[in-house]
Amino acid sequence: MILFLKKTLRYILYTAAGIITFVGIYLLLSQILPYFKVNADVPPPENGITIYIESNGVHTDFVMPVKMPQMDWNTLFPYSDFEKVDFTYRYVAAGWGDKGFFIGTPTWADLKFSTAFKAAFGLSSTAMHVTYKHYEPHVSESCKKLVISQEQYNTLIAYIKESFQYSNGKTIRVNHAGYSYNDCFYEANGTYSLFKTCNVWTGRGLKKIGLRIGIWTPFQGGIMEHLPQ
Secondary structure (H helix, E strand, C coil): CHHHHHHHHHHHHHHHHHHHHHHHHHHHHHHHHHHCEECCCCCCCCCCEEEEEEECCCCEEEEEECEECCEEHHHCCCHHHCCCCCCCCCEEEEEEEEHHHHHHCCCHHHCCHHHHHHHHCCCCCEEEEEEEECCCCCCECCEEEEEECHHHHHHHHHHHHHCECEECCEECECCCCCCCCCEEEEEECCCCCCCCCHHHHHHHHHHHCCCCEECCCCCCHHHHCCCCC
8 A cells, every 4th residue: 555655646746747847848938939030120111001919918919900902801700790890990900719718718717727728738629809999009018010011911811811710701700799899709720729829820920921020929928029119
């Protein structure tokens, strides 16, 4: 019996040590790798398109004009999908993430271990969160302004569109009320995990359009703290 208890205790200690080591390495890399950049610094175009990267402290979104010659986002997420949105809304935010986390955790007080566990290890599906905004975002530490070329914007449009699932050519709205009258969720492609977070999705989008950003950006700080002021 004593031998069994010793083996059990040793197993528990080894497991705990392994978990602590994994978490430590993960957190260390999440802080270091954003400093290792891909793409070179490129000055913004004189006559470019203004977009924004917005953070709520945890999650990041792309924020774009609703209507431009390259894209009318109302065709992808129609106003009718939302409780109270119309043509007077000038900007739209889009971000990718774990569907269970999006829907089941409107506030941190609602976070459950099962939701976090499934999200961390890729055990649930994903969604796109779309929010219409009346006004141009205010630049701050939590909202960075970027001016990109028309070609870069076309690449960003393609990247965002590829993140959605479609049925008969239309995005698939998730049957959930959203957080407010101006947002809702859509079915998305891909699997969320510790290694492919919502912020990694944003970082990949920035890489796609040729902006200088960290190799790996699992947390919002790896994006917001490394974008131009």
